[in-house]
Amino acid sequence: AAKTNDQESCVDYIGPDGAGHYVKMVHNGIEYSDMQLISETYFLLKNMLLMSNEELANTFDNWNEGELNSYLISITKEIFKKKDSSGKYLIDLILDYADNKGTGKWTSKSALDLDEPLSLITESVFFRYLSALKEQRVYASKVLSGPEINKLSFNKKDFIEKIRKALYLGKIISYAQGFSQLKAASEKYKWNLSYGKIAKIFRAGCIIRAKFLQKITDAYAEKNDIVNLLLTPYFKNVANEYQNALRSVVSYAVIYGMPIPTFSAAIAYYDSYRTA
Numbered sequence: 567a568a569k570t571n572d573q574e575s576c577v578d579y580i581g582p583d584g585a586g587h588y589v590k591m592v593h594n595g596i597e598y599s600d601m602q603l604i605s606e607t608y609f610l611l612k613n614m615l616l617m618s619n620e621e622l623a624n625t626f627d628n629w630n631e632g633e634l635n636s637y638l639i640s641i642t643k644e645i646f647k648k649k650d651s652s653g654k655y656l657i658d659l660i661l662d663y664a665d666n667k668g669t670g671k672w673t674s675k676s677a678l679d680l681d682e683p684l685s686l687i688t689e690s691v692f693f694r695y696l697s698a699l700k701e702q703r704v705y706a707s708k709v710l711s712g713p714e715i716n717k718l719s720f721n722k723k724d725f726i727e728k729i730r731k732a733l734y735l736g737k738i739i740s741y742a743q744g745f746s747q748l749k750a751a752s753e754k755y756k757w758n759l760s761y762g763k764i765a766k767i768f769r770a771g772c773i774i775r776a777k778f779l780q781k782i783t784d785a786y787a788e789k790n791d792i793v794n795l796l797l798t799p800y801f802k803n804v805a806n807e808y809q810n811a812l813r814s815v816v817s818y819a820v821i822y823g824m825p826i827p828t829f830s831a832a833i834a835y836y837d838s839y840r841t842a
Contacts, residue, residue, distance in 0.1 A: 568771020576767040581757035588676075588751055589764055592744050595673030595687040597773045598666075599740040599828055600638055602690035606826045607733050608642070610815070614822055615722055619655045622646045625726060633734050636776030664694045673747070680750040685835050686740040689827040712823030720818070731811035734778075736832040738804060741782065742795040743835070749793070762786030796839065809836060 567577035580586040611617045611625065626643035630636070648656040670691040677684035696703075745761055752759040765782035769775055785798040795801045812833050819826045 570770045574766075574769075576770045576772075578760075578763045578767050580764070581752070581759055583755060583757070585752075585755070585757040585759065588755075588757075589748065589759070591669050591672055591676075592748055592751075593768065593772060593774060594669035595684070596740060596744045598670035598673075598690040598694075599686040599744075600636075600737060600774055602693055602828045603686075603733055603736045603740070603832075604638060604642055606829055607729055610729055610819060610824060610826065611726070613824060614818070615725065619646045619657065629730055629733075633778060634730065634737075634776075636778075637773060638776075661700070662697060663700050664697045666691065666694045670694070673744075676751065677747055680747060680754065682743070682747045682750050683835065683838075684743050684747055685831040686736070686743060686828045689831045693825075693827050713821060715822060725815075725818075728811040728814050731808040732815040732829060732832075735805060735808040735812050735836075736829055737776075738778070738801055739796070739832045739835055740828070742801065745782070745792075746794055749791075760786075761790060761792070794839070796836075805836065809833070812836070 567575040569575055580589050608622065611622055617625070623643045623646035626639055626646065630639045630643065645657055646655075650656050650659065670687060674684055674688040674691050676682075677688065745765075748759055748761060748764065751757065762783045762785075765779045765786065769779050769783075781800050782795065785792060785795060785800065788798075792798055796805055812829065816826060816829050816833050819829065
């Protein structure tokens with residue numbers, strides 16, 4: 567099995583029936599939203615802040631040293647640097663069209679059956695479908711108008727930090743939704759899942775491995791029947807501190823006419839969830 571830095575094996579018994587398959591499916595759903603949030607982050611930095619690929623690589627490199635430390639952030643910074651045989655940046659040549667293998671769709675279908683508001687993962691699935699409408703999008707770009715952009719004034723360094731905070735909070739909200747779904751499935755199918763163990767085995771050998779999974783493990787070590795990670799001390803504090811950054815990023819993107827479905831879904835869920 568894959569091992570963490572302290573040589574702990576990332577393997578465990580999940581539960582009876584299809585429990586292991588189900589947890590893997592939700593892992594892949596979370597992976598969809600992780601990648602979509604990162605894509606939207608790239609889109610904003612590239613098109614709103616007009617950052618070069620080198621600047622993007624350096625920014626992601628810095629982010630990977632802190633809260634956002636994860637496999638996906640570390641490989642994304644390498645993607646920004648990659649050039650083809652003619653010396654052109656590969657990312658600028660890749661078609662903006664994403665396929666899917668079904669696990670995100672299955673996770674969303676299950677969420678509907680369980681009455682779980684799995685908005686970030688579902689938006690990620692929908693956005694893949696939308697990306698596939700390439701010919702329609704090219705035509706629509708010629709006939710549908712967006713906002714007239716008057717130069718919006720913001721401090722570039724400050725706004726990059728707001729995007730970083732928005733990305734971290736977006737990830738937290740996505741994982742909160744995913745683990746809430748695992749709880750609903752566990753109760754329905756009587757699997758008796760151990761969510762701390764699940765977060766623990768996600769720390770190495772899988773796509774969503776990230777530093778903050780330890781925070782999830784710690785939260786469940788204190789209490790296994792958490793209803794929502796956003797209500798635990800660490801995640802509640804981050805959410806309260808970072809929600810204005812997420813709000814600001816979404817507002818600017820809407821004014822600019824830039825599609826950010828998962829960021830938008832994150833703040834919509836946050837505000838809905840905290841409304842009495």
